[in-house]
Every structure is written in structure tokens, then in C-alpha cells.
Amino acid sequence: MSNIKVAVIGAAGRMGGQVCRVVTDAPDLELVGRYDQGDDLGDLGGATAVVEFSVPSASPANVAHCVERGVHVVVGTTGWAETTLATLRDQLEQQPSVGVLIAPNFAIGAILMMRFAQQAARFYESVEVIELHHPNKVDAPSGTAARTASLIAAARADAGLGDVPDATTQDPDGARGARVDGIPVHSIRLRGLVAHQEVLLGGEGEMLTLRHDSFDRTSFMPGVLAGVRGVAAHPGLTVGLEHYLGLDA
Numbered sequence: 001m002s003n004i005k006v007a008v009i010g011a012a013g014r015m016g017g018q019v020c021r022v023v024t025d026a027p028d029l030e031l032v033g034r035y036d037q038g039d040d041l042g043d044l045g046g047a048t049a050v051v052e053f054s055v056p057s058a059s060p061a062n063v064a065h066c067v068e069r070g071v072h073v074v075v076g077t078t079g080w081a082e083t084t085l086a087t088l089r090d091q092l093e094q095q096p097s098v099g100v101l102i103a104p105n106f107a108i109g110a111i112l113m114m115r116f117a118q119q120a121a122r123f124y125e126s127v128e129v130i131e132l133h134h135p136n137k138v139d140a141p142s143g144t145a146a147r148t149a150s151l152i153a154a155a156r157a158d159a160g161l162g163d164v165p166d167a168t169t170q171d172p173d174g175a176r177g178a179r180v181d182g183i184p185v186h187s188i189r190l191r192g193l194v195a196h197q198e199v200l201l202g203g204e205g206e207m208l209t210l211r212h213d214s215f216d217r218t219s220f221m222p223g224v225l226a227g228v229r230g231v232a233a234h235p236g237l238t239v240g241l242e243h244y245l246g247l248d249a
């Protein structure tokens with residue numbers, strides 16, 4: 001079988017650089033293009049699959065460019081809004097054989113943490129998400145935290161749970177964090193960190209803590225490669241690598 005031709009957008013970045021290295025090292029993949037800010041994406045070097053790790057403001061246009069040319073895309077860039085996802089879905093209807101995977105987190109432990117949080121949510125009255133990242137991260141809350149909170153909120157709603165209990169009436173400086181679908185999310189930016197998250201679930205007399213740590217960006221690479229190898233077999237839009245890993249609920 002011939003190699004999958006892969007191009008990387010955001011190739012000069014922390015994630016894009018690592019992806020270029022692992023694609024180059026993979027015997028079944030061929031790196032045919034590296035693109036970054038200001039580059040003309042053109043024909044994408046003849047790629048059949050693109051990996052996109054750029055910035056939230058640029059990612060939708062980059063992905064649209066790939067889809068227009070019939071090229072599959074594995075997207076790691078976070079911060080996609082619901083309306084932008086809807087536009088992408090519409091575009092994909094015109095290109096039914098093209099696959100796009102958008103994964104807020106490619107680390108297996110983070111995917112499992114999200115799943116475990118979703119499973120645990122209905123048993124606990126209280127829940128808070130704390131995400132901790134390196135200080136160069138541009139978006140807050142992280143895509144992983146936003147997705148975790150959405151999954152928890154949906155599980156709570158399915159179980160008939162109401163709002164999380166919170167008696168705070170005075171919080172002028174946002175000390176209680178942001179709310180994603182009603183779930184409190186706290187973002188910490190600290191030199192020395194890579195990507196970390198805790199989900200705290202509290203009930204009468206007990207707490208369950210779910211924690212995941214990416215100590216190094218190598219933790220994302222097996223998931224990215226699984227995405228590249230699987231994307232052609234998943235036409236349309238898929239959100240979350242769990243759907244490629246047999247973890248569908």
C-alpha cells in the first residue's frame with residue numbers, strides 16, 4: 001500500500017514541529033508540505049491528509065481550504081465555536097467523501113479523563129474543572145476543559161440534576177472562574193507546565209478527583225498519528241478522537 005502524503009499547517013509551532021518529526025519518522029507516512037503563517041497553502045503539496053495546529057482565528061479558514069480541495073484534515077487547534085463547526089458541516093455536505101477530525105486533546109489519558117468525568121457526573125452534586133497550562137497558551141479555557149464541562153453538563157441534564165450548588169452572591173473579580181454550560185472552569189497559566197487538568201466531583205462527605213498530566217508534547221503524537229491514519233475512513237465531521245478508538249458510548 002502506498003504511503004499517506006501528509007502536510008502540516010502550523011509547522012513552525014510547538015505542536016506542528018513535533019508532528020513534522022513523527023510524520024517523517026513513520027514508515028507509512030510521507031511529509032509533503034510544511035506551512036505556517038503567511039504561506040500560500042496552494043495545492044497543499046499534493047497531500048491527501050493535513051494536520052492543522054495553528055491558532056483559533058486562522059484554523060477555520062485553513063480547514064476550509066483543505067476541504068475545498070478534497071483533502072482530509074486532522075485538527076488539533078482549539079477554540080472552534082459552534083457556529084464555525086456548523087459552517088464546516090455545511091461545507092462537508094458538498095464534499096461527502098472528505099473526513100475532518102477535530103480533537104480537543106490527542107492524549108489517550110485526557111480522552112479517558114473526559115470519558116470518566118462524563119460517567120461520574122450523574123453521581124455528584126458538585127463538580128468543578130481546573131485546567132493548568134504553559135503561559136504561552138493563547139486560549140482560555142482550554143479546549144479540553146470546555147469539552148469536559150460540556151460533556152459533564154449533558155450527563156447531569158440527562159440525569160435530571162440541577163445547577164451545581166453555589167451560594168456565592170458577590171464575585172466581582174471572577175474568583176469563581178468561568179462557566180461552561182453552567183459548570184465552573186478555572187484556568188491556571190504557569191511557567192514549567194505543559195497541559196494538565198483536574199475534575200473535582202463532590203458529594204456528601206466525599207470527593208472524587210480525576211487528573212491527567214501531559215508532561216511532554218510527545219503524549220499527543222500517537223493520537224495525532226491515529227487520526228492521520230483513520231481520517232479517510234471517517235467521512236464528514238468527527239469531534240473527538242474517542243470515535244476513532246472504539247470508545248463510542
Ligand SMILES: NC(=O)C1=CN([C@@H]2O[C@H](COP(=O)(O)OP(=O)(O)OC[C@H]3O[C@@H](n4cnc5c(N)ncnc54)[C@H](O)[C@@H]3O)[C@@H](O)[C@H]2O)C=CC1
Pocket residue numbers: 009010011012013014015016035036037038053054055056058062075076077078079103104105106107139143220
Ligand atoms: N488537540 C490537542 O491535543 C492539542 C491542541 N493544541 C492546540 O493547538 C494549537 C497550537 O498550539 P501550539 O503548537 O502550542 O501553538 P504555537 O503558538 O506554538 O503554534 C501555532 C503555530 O501556528 C502558526 N500560525 C499562526 N497563524 C497561522 C495561519 N494563519 N496559518 C498557519 N499557521 C499559522 C504560528 O506561526 C505558530 O507557528 C492551539 O490551539 C492549542 O490549543 C495544543 C496541544 C495539544
Ligand SMILES: O=C(O)C1=N[C@H](C(=O)O)C[C@H](O)C1
Pocket residue numbers: 078104105106133137138141142143144145194195196
Ligand atoms: O495549548 C495547549 O498546549 C493545549 N491545548 C489543548 C487544549 O486547549 O485543550 C490540548 C492540551 O490541553 C494542550
